[in-house]
Amino acid sequence: MAYYLDFEKPLEELExxxxxxxxxxxxxxxxxxxEIRQLEKKAKDMRSEFFSDLTPxxxxxxxxxxxxPYTLDYITxxxxxxxxxxxxxxxxxxPAIVSGIGKINGISMAVIGHQKGRGxxxxxxxxxxxxxxxxxxxxxxxxxxxxxxxxPVVTLxxxxxxxxxxxxxxxxxxxxxxxxxxxxxxxxxxxxxIVIGEGGxxxxxxxxxxxxxxxxxxxxxxxxxxxxxxxxxxxxxxELSLDDFSRAADALKLTTQDLKAFKIIDDIIPEPLGGxxxxxxxxxxxxxxxxxxxxxxxxxxxxAKLIEERYKKxxxxxxxxxx
Amino acid sequence: xAWFKKTKEIKPEKKVKIPEGLWVKxxxxxxxxxxxxxxxxxxxxxxxxYHFRIAVAxxxxxxxxxxxxxELYADIATTNPLNFKDTIAYKDRLAENKKKSGxxxxxxxxxxxxxxxxxxxxxxDFTFMGGSMGSVVGEKIARAAEKALEEKIPLITxxxxxxxxxxxxxxxxxxxAKVSAAIAKLKEADVLYISIVAxxxxxxxxxSFAMLGDVIIAEPKSLIGFAGPRVIEQTxxxxxxxxxxxxxxxLEHGMIDMxxxxxxxxxxxxxxxxxxxxxxxxxxx
Ligand SMILES: [Zn+2]
Numbered sequence: 001m002a003y004y005l006d007f008e009k010p011l012e013e014l015e016x017x018x019x020x021x022x023x024x025x026x027x028x029x030x031x032x033x034x035e036i037r038q039l040e041k042k043a044k045d046m047r048s049e050f051f052s053d054l055t056p057x058x059x060x061x062x063x064x065x066x067x068x069p070y071t072l073d074y075i076t077x078x079x080x081x082x083x084x085x086x087x088x089x090x091x092x093x094x095p096a097i098v099s100g101i102g103k104i105n106g107i108s109m110a111v112i113g114h115q116k117g118r119g120x121x122x123x124x125x126x127x128x129x130x131x132x133x134x135x136x137x138x139x140x141x142x143x144x145x146x147x148x149x150x151x152p153v154v155t156l157x158x159x160x161x162x163x164x165x166x167x168x169x170x171x172x173x174x175x176x177x178x179x180x181x182x183x184x185x186x187x188x189x190x191x192x193x194i195v196i197g198e199g200g201x202x203x204x205x206x207x208x209x210x211x212x213x214x215x216x217x218x219x220x221x222x223x224x225x226x227x228x229x230x231x232x233x234x235x236x237x238x239e240l241s242l243d244d245f246s247r248a249a250d251a252l253k254l255t256t257q258d259l260k261a262f263k264i265i266d267d268i269i270p271e272p273l274g275g276x277x278x279x280x281x282x283x284x285x286x287x288x289x290x291x292x293x294x295x296x297x298x299x300x301x302x303x304a305k306l307i308e309e310r311y312k313k314x315x316x317x318x319x320x321x322x323x
Numbered sequence: 324x325a326w327f328k329k330t331k332e333i334k335p336e337k338k339v340k341i342p343e344g345l346w347v348k349x350x351x352x353x354x355x356x357x358x359x360x361x362x363x364x365x366x367x368x369x370x371x372x373y374h375f376r377i378a379v380a381x382x383x384x385x386x387x388x389x390x391x392x393x394e395l396y397a398d399i400a401t402t403n404p405l406n407f408k409d410t411i412a413y414k415d416r417l418a419e420n421k422k423k424s425g426x427x428x429x430x431x432x433x434x435x436x437x438x439x440x441x442x443x444x445x446x447x448d449f450t451f452m453g454g455s456m457g458s459v460v461g462e463k464i465a466r467a468a469e470k471a472l473e474e475k476i477p478l479i480t481x482x483x484x485x486x487x488x489x490x491x492x493x494x495x496x497x498x499x500a501k502v503s504a505a506i507a508k509l510k511e512a513d514v515l516y517i518s519i520v521a522x523x524x525x526x527x528x529x530x531s532f533a534m535l536g537d538v539i540i541a542e543p544k545s546l547i548g549f550a551g552p553r554v555i556e557q558t559x560x561x562x563x564x565x566x567x568x569x570x571x572x573x574l575e576h577g578m579i580d581m582x583x584x585x586x587x588x589x590x591x592x593x594x595x596x597x598x599x600x601x602x603x604x605x606x607x608x
Contacts, residue, residue, distance in 0.1 A: 162530075164550030164558045169568060170576050174529035174549040181503035182535055186511070201487070201496060202530045202549075209500050223487050223496040223527075232489065233409040253405050253492045262404065264493050314504045315465065317497040318458035319404035 005061045007050060014043045047274050054218070056249035057242075060226060062218040063197045064160075067277040069284070070129075071098050071113030071156045074196065077284035079104055079111055085142055087134075091171060094135030096127045096163070097207075099142040104154065105292045110146035112139045112207060113156030113196070129198075130163035133176035136206050140180050147189050152295050155207045157195040160225065162203030177206040184209040185314060186307055190298035192291050194269065195219045196276070199254075211310050212294040213264075215256045216283070217271040221264075222254035264317060349373055351544070365585045374542045374585055376522055378424070379431045379448045382481055386589050387435035387444060394433040396466060399459050407490040416452070416490070424451040429484070430460040432467040437479075438593045440602075443471040446481045449523070454484035456528055457491040461498025464532055468505035468516075477515040477596050482533040485551075486526020499531040506535045515599045517592055520547050520570070520579065538595055539579040540588070541570035547579075 004012040018039045025032040054062070062068070075082050075098070082102030087093040099112040114131065117123035139155075146153050162173055184191065193210035199221030215221060224232075226249040230240050233248065253259070256268045269290050272279035298306065347358050351373035361368065365385055366375040377385075383392045407413040421427060429452055432445035445467040447454045456464075464480065471478035487495040509516050518536025520529075522545035530549055533539075541547060548568040556563060566572045573579045583591050 162549065164555045166555065166559065166561070166563065166567070169548050169550065169555070172534075172576070172578050175534040175578060177530040177549070178499075178503060178532070178534040181500050181531060182507045182510075185500070185504035185507050202499060202527055205496055205499055206530075209504075221493060223492050224489050229489055251405065251407055251409075252489075259493060262493065264497060311504055311508075314497070314500050317494065317501055318462050319402045319491065319494050320458045320462050321400045321402055 003065070003067050005058070005065065007058055007061075011043060011046050011050065014039060014046065018043065044273070051273060051275075055246060056220070056252070056255050057226060057246040059218050059255050060198075060220050060245075060249050062275050063220045065197075065275060065277055066118070068197050069276055069280045070118070070158060071115045071196070073280060074113075074156060074284050074287060075100075075102065075111060077281055078288040080106075082111065085145075086138070088137035088141060090134070090137055092132075092134045094127075094132050094138060095125055096129050096131040096159070097135035097139055099138055101142075101146070101151065104288050107152070107292070107295065109152040109154055109295075110142050111154045111156070112142055114159040114204070114207065116158060116197070127163055129159045130161060131159065131203060131206075132163050132165070132168045133171045133173050136162075136176040136180050139207055140183055143184060143187055143191075147187050150189060152190040152192065152299070153187065154291055155191065155193045155210065157193060157199050157204045157208050157221075158197035158219075159200045159203050160198055161200035162206070177202050180206045181209055185311060188303045188307065190295055190301075190306060191310075192294045192298070194287055194290070195221050195265075196287075200225060209310075209314065211298050211306065211313070212266050214267050214269050214290055214294075215259065215265050216269050216276055216287070217256055218275050219256065220249075220254040221259060222252050224252070226252060226254075262319075350375070367585055372543060372584070374522065374544065376449050376483065378450060379426055379446045382446045383435070383444070385585060386479070386481070386592065387437060388439065391436035392433050392444065393435070394431055395470070396463065397427055397431070399462055400427070401458050401491060403491075404458075404494055405490065405492050407492070409490070413490040420451045424448055426451060428459045428463070429454045429456070429488075430463045432463045432470075434470070437589060437596065440477075440593065440596050441474070442477045442479050442596070443467050443474070444479050444481075447483045447521075447528070449483040449485075452488065454482075454524075454528070455486060455488035455495070456484060456498050456531075457488035457495045458498060460484075460488075461495075461501050464498075464502040465505040468502070468509050468532075471514055471516075472509050472512055475512070475514055477517060477600060478509060479517045479519065479592060480532060480536075481519045481521055482524045482528050483521040484524055484526070484528035484533075486528060496527065499527045502532045503535060506532055510537070515596065517595055519588065519592075520545060522546055525549065525551055534578070537599070538581075540581050540583050540591065541573065541579050542585055542588075543570055543582055545570045547573055 079102035084100040098115045114129045116129035117126035191210040192212045193208040195215040226245045229248040230244040259265045276283040349368040352371035354370045366377045430447045435444040518539045520541045570582045
């Protein structure tokens with residue numbers, strides 16, 4: 001059974017009906033194909049309509065959709081001969097970040113991404129995609145390894161945020177993130193970063209300093225979650241409602257369209273109708289195309305130019321009156 | 324009824340009216356102290372050594388030689404890109420905070436001297452929107468690092484911040500990357516960067532320039548962390564350990580170099596500069 005978000009409920013009814021009709025006509029002499037075709041068209045139109053005008057909160061829900069492909073799904077679909085590399089060589093291996101090497105469209109590269117789990121057991125194992133310091137240190141270790149062997153780096157971003165825990169603080173969550181931000185700014189190989197789902201604050205940023213930063217159409221990237229923002233602003237007024245989250249999501253300007261307009265991201269990777277989870281293979285293929293295209297340009301640049309341009313790209317972000 | 328009596332005892336105590344201006348109550352030991360005595364003591368409680376949060380001007384007095392501080396680019400301002408509005412509009416909130424703090428933004432930077440050694444000094448003020456880092460704070464820290472690089476003189480930052488500024492959305496988050504990249508350049512050029520971390524420092528400031536110092540110094544008992552204690556408590560549903568996220572806790576866990584009392588800060592920074600970047604005439608033969 002497919003999972004439907006609240007705003008998709010009318011669609012669920014329709015698609016359940018289509019499934020029923022298909023079952024009925026299967027091995028039956030009654031021909032329902034024209035009815036089915038009609039309903040399928042209606043469902044498609046309905047989906048187009050829903051997805052042409054999503055609110056930022058709805059987009060947040062799609063970005064967190066339980067069936068949305070995760071890093072390991074994309075790795076399976078678009079990375080050839082992937083070999084996972086584990087551990088930060090200091091303390092442990094963080095399952096909330098996956099890293100390794102493999103080929104995308106024939107080029108060997110490091111692929112690193114946040115990994116959420118599917119199903120209760122794996123979710124807990126992956127800590128819901130919330131990394132500990134070891135995850136960030138592993139990511140940096142693998143990036144530096146790629147740097148030595150002149151392999152490009154691809155990162156896939158999908159996390160609610162860095163894990164807020166006692167151990168994480170004891171082992172230097174802030175230091176791990178800060179060090180990544182600093183070190184990645186001068187890594188001598190091209191880095192392409194794609195937000196595939198949830199870009200949750202500093203925990204996402206630590207993997208997304210890059211020469212090209214893309215976002216899947218219905219992913220989000222925000223300094224704070226809409227829930228966190230609403231709690232800070234309106235908790236005093238009592239219980240928070242979905243309306244508050246929706247209002248916060250509007251205010252935070254966390255959609256791909258907003259961030260492209262702000263020039264914080266370089267491009268939007270279009271998703272199939274209904275979201276990446278409707279056609280994971282198509283989505284994976286598109287992501288791989290964007291990576292390959294970006295690398296074609298980036299790999300022609302000298303190391304000095306690459307790093308200089310990356311610095312300038314990061315350095316100019318801000319919205320100030322120049323004096 | 325014990326609980327009733329207890330609340331009755333506690334409540335009035337909290338509401339004791341302290342005559343404005345003359346006396347202050349220590350946040351830590353709750354003693355009521357003559358304000359002048361605290362001022363004379365660099366805003367440190369003489370009874371329990373609690374370090375009060377201080378404004379930029381006081382911080383400059385403590386760290387820099389008298390009259391040496393020259394502020395740079397004081398008037399960089401945000402363009403309010405999100406047009407954010409919470410209970411009040413962001414631009415009104417900024418105006419309110421300017422009035423309250425007497426400074427234009429949550430960070431101030433400039434050139435200064437510490438016992439005659441020139442430095443670039445950047446200071447955050449928690450009273451300005453909780454010391455939050457938006458585009459302006461990020462820009463000032465980046466420019467401070469660039470100026471230190473250009474002049475080959477040490478960069479000293481004093482952090483005090485709740486983290487990234489929500490009202491500027493992703494622009495704020497990206498400042499973390501910006502300031503960290505600017506610090507990276509300092510390190511490559513072997514220009515000394517000393518990070519002083521004051522109470523409280525959290526989120527995007529800890530997870531960027533505050534934890535990137537070549538030497539990291541914290542004031543006693545300062546709260547320093549990535550996630551706020553309340554968020555952690557709600558997430559793990561456990562009580563937090565004694566001293567959690569205090570400067571001494573970070574020292575114990577290897578996250579900072581030293582805990583230094585306010586009265587010793589200037590001299591400690593000076594000694595570090597003398598060791599790491601000796602004056603030309605003192606360089607070894
Ligand atoms: Zn005291």
